[in-house]
Amino acid sequence: MARSSLGKLPKRYSFILNPYTDARLSRCPKCNKLTYLRKFVLFIHIEQWGSLALGKTCRYCSHCELIMAHKDELDAELARSFSQLAPEVIGNDYMVMGTVEKKAWEAGLGRSGQPLTEALKHVAQFKRYYDFHYKPAGWYPADDKSGK
Ligand SMILES: [Zn+2]
Numbered sequence: 346m347a348r349s350s351l352g353k354l355p356k357r358y359s360f361i362l363n364p365y366t367d368a369r370l371s372r373c374p375k376c377n378k379l380t381y382l383r384k385f386v387l388f389i390h391i392e393q394w395g396s397l398a399l400g401k402t403c404r405y406c407s408h409c410e411l412i413m414a415h416k417d418e419l420d421a422e423l424a425r426s427f428s429q430l431a432p433e434v435i436g437n438d439y440m441v442m443g444t445v446e447k448k449a450w451e452a453g454l455g456r457s458g459q460p461l462t463e464a465l466k467h468v469a470q471f472k473r474y475y476d477f478h479y480k481p482a483g484w485y486p487a488d489d490k491s492g493k
């Protein structure tokens with residue numbers, strides 16, 4: 346089994362960070378099955394700061410093992426986490442690297458004050474990332490053929 350370079354666990358799940366606020370991904374963009382909400386602990390690397398584990402309810406397709414997070418929600422969660430911890434890093438670029446075992450996270454690993462090396466034993470990097478391209482439904486300007 347392939348070991349991930351980051352965490353100690355095998356790579357797991359695929360991931361989409363959805364930048365569109367009007368696309369809520371009730372269906373999987375890959376297989377078109379209905380998705381459901383499931384809580385994951387995301388392992389996030391923040392530029393010029395480091396890594397943190399964040400509990401987040403995401404859209405999930407069990408068929409594709411695909412986790413989908415909405416960027417606007419994640420931005421808000423991170424801003425809330427950092428408003429106390431380190432307000433200066435709010436707005437920095439970040440990268441969702443993988444998931445943390447929920448049991449380890451609930452035991453307090455990866456939260457502020459915990460040694461990161463210990464938390465890393467419970468991180469599974471994502472197998473792959475997908476880009477999500479989306480065109481909102483609605484009216485688009487087209488060639489005017491009405492012949493006015
Ligand atoms: Zn799917």
